[in-house]
Amino acid sequence: MRDGETWMRLFSGPWGELRVFADEALPSTVGGIAEVPARFGTRFRPALLRFPLRRAWPDAPYVAVWPDEGALPDLTEDTGEASDVLAGVVLAELVRHKCFVCDARFEVVRPEGAIPVLGRNLARHRIVSGCPACGSDFGRSRIDGLALLQLP
Secondary structure, three states: OEEOOEEEEEEEEOOEEEEEEOOOOOOHHHHHHOOHHHHHOOOEEEEEEEOOOOOOOOOEEEEEEOOOOOOOOOOOOOOOOHHHHOOOOEEEEEEEEEOOOOOOEEEEEEEOOOOOOOOOOHHHOOOEEOOOOOOOOHHHHOOEEOEEEEOO
């Protein structure tokens, strides 16, 4: 679908509307997640979620994450059923965390567990758990997510 100068795909369901963006320029409401595909890979896509009963609220920015084994759909065309295209997709937030052991800082794509609007698809994803900088497990480091990058 064409939204001004932005290519994106609109998905609708009982949970609301989800706009998932391709590689074009993104609206300012996407904010800090615009660079997610460049940093984490193409299966991580900027998205905006609009809840059906909260139209007066601003769209909520998320990262739509396709499973490792899944193929990213064509986001420039409205083809196929949303249930097929979104199979295994989870919504996530981009956050920063610090290891409780070594103080290494990370940018983390953390799954949104409180709002599983697309279903409970987390089992289809690999979770990175523990601090790659010092080797501490999650129980000590408190580092986990769908992907993470160490910050300078």
